[in-house]
Amino acid sequence: MTKVVVTKADAYDEQVVESAMLELLNELGGISEFIKPNDKVLIKPNMLEGVDQELMVTTHPSLVRALIRQVQKVGGIPFVGDSPGVSSTLKAAEKCGILQVCQQEGAELLSFNEKVDVFYPEGTTVKKFSLAKAYSQADKVISLAKMKTHSFMGVTGGVKNLFGLIVGTDKAQFHLRMKKRSHFAGMLVDLAQAVKPILYIVDGIVGMEGNGPRNGTPKKAGVLLGGRNGFAVDLVMSEIMGCRGEVMPVAAQALLLGLSPRIKEIEIVGSGKDIRCEFANPRNLETLDNWLPAPIIDFFQNQLTAKPRIKDQCIACGRCAAHCPPEAIQMVSNKAVIDYKKCIRCYCCQELCPADAVELKNGLLLRLLKKNR
Numbered sequence: 001m002t003k004v005v006v007t008k009a010d011a012y013d014e015q016v017v018e019s020a021m022l023e024l025l026n027e028l029g030g031i032s033e034f035i036k037p038n039d040k041v042l043i044k045p046n047m048l049e050g051v052d053q054e055l056m057v058t059t060h061p062s063l064v065r066a067l068i069r070q071v072q073k074v075g076g077i078p079f080v081g082d083s084p085g086v087s088s089t090l091k092a093a094e095k096c097g098i099l100q101v102c103q104q105e106g107a108e109l110l111s112f113n114e115k116v117d118v119f120y121p122e123g124t125t126v127k128k129f130s131l132a133k134a135y136s137q138a139d140k141v142i143s144l145a146k147m148k149t150h151s152f153m154g155v156t157g158g159v160k161n162l163f164g165l166i167v168g169t170d171k172a173q174f175h176l177r178m179k180k181r182s183h184f185a186g187m188l189v190d191l192a193q194a195v196k197p198i199l200y201i202v203d204g205i206v207g208m209e210g211n212g213p214r215n216g217t218p219k220k221a222g223v224l225l226g227g228r229n230g231f232a233v234d235l236v237m238s239e240i241m242g243c244r245g246e247v248m249p250v251a252a253q254a255l256l257l258g259l260s261p262r263i264k265e266i267e268i269v270g271s272g273k274d275i276r277c278e279f280a281n282p283r284n285l286e287t288l289d290n291w292l293p294a295p296i297i298d299f300f301q302n303q304l305t306a307k308p309r310i311k312d313q314c315i316a317c318g319r320c321a322a323h324c325p326p327e328a329i330q331m332v333s334n335k336a337v338i339d340y341k342k343c344i345r346c347y348c349c350q351e352l353c354p355a356d357a358v359e360l361k362n363g364l365l366l367r368l369l370k371k372n373r
Ligand code: SF4
Pocket: 310, 313, 314, 315, 316, 317, 318, 319, 320, 321, 335, 336, 349, 352, 353, 354, 355, 356, 357, 358
């Protein structure tokens, strides 16, 4: 049976985090099961954007510290890296406190600028990725993610976190090539299979609910969870968040391909195994995945998914226009304006807006369907 460990951790105090990390690793056989002396280990936190750690957008630095220490304890050589959605790795890491942790613990912080081709011939959606070169320099990868809601994928945890191995604006190209949610989710499944992290750990001490992954509200779940199978870890994460994980796009694809166990087939162990919460969905976006088949959602994606709308609080920073994959946003008279004929409903604008000025509005068909559900 696939095992996922959930440990109780109700604060980011150094001692609490260290002991939760130790419990988690010990339940999986100990860190030496995963890391051998001189292994180069890439720790991949979620550094979506350089914002204050209290906003819970990024993996908390105390977890990065605890994991670096564990890797070093058995003679491994840890380094840390990510490609944030905006700004440089260095700036993002400095702002969210991960840079300081790396400096204090003697782990190198790597910027993901250069790329290397990684082939995955078994891929059902993507057979070749251009990933950060740091990936090819590592013997092993650990995904150290954040428990959050996600406008496009429903939830983001250990598997979605790996999208940060795609360098900079290449991410937008994937949104353009894979407009359907199931297609994009299939790419994430292939990415996880190509990268093959040895371990997935999710920071659910305080996660994010609502308008995630950038503009939501911190929500305490009081857990740290992890395991070897990222799909299983994310299914348990969804369960803790109060979502039906198996219908989320990534989980659905992984189940279809036989890469994920069903939730009832997962052995959940650890001091936090019974903890369950209710995370609010992204604002105005009540997922239809629970009651409509995926092909129907795919076919009517634009009618059945919420429309992004720019609110008056737009500060005209231009970030959404710069990052919109199909260039559907123009800055007009100091406000972002969306061309809905071009919009592919990827929600990158909502994800990256620093002013929380992009709301998701349900269209008429979606409202009618929900009313008559
Ligand atoms: S909507 Fe947000 S990201 Fe876009 S210009 Fe306005 S403030 Fe900036």
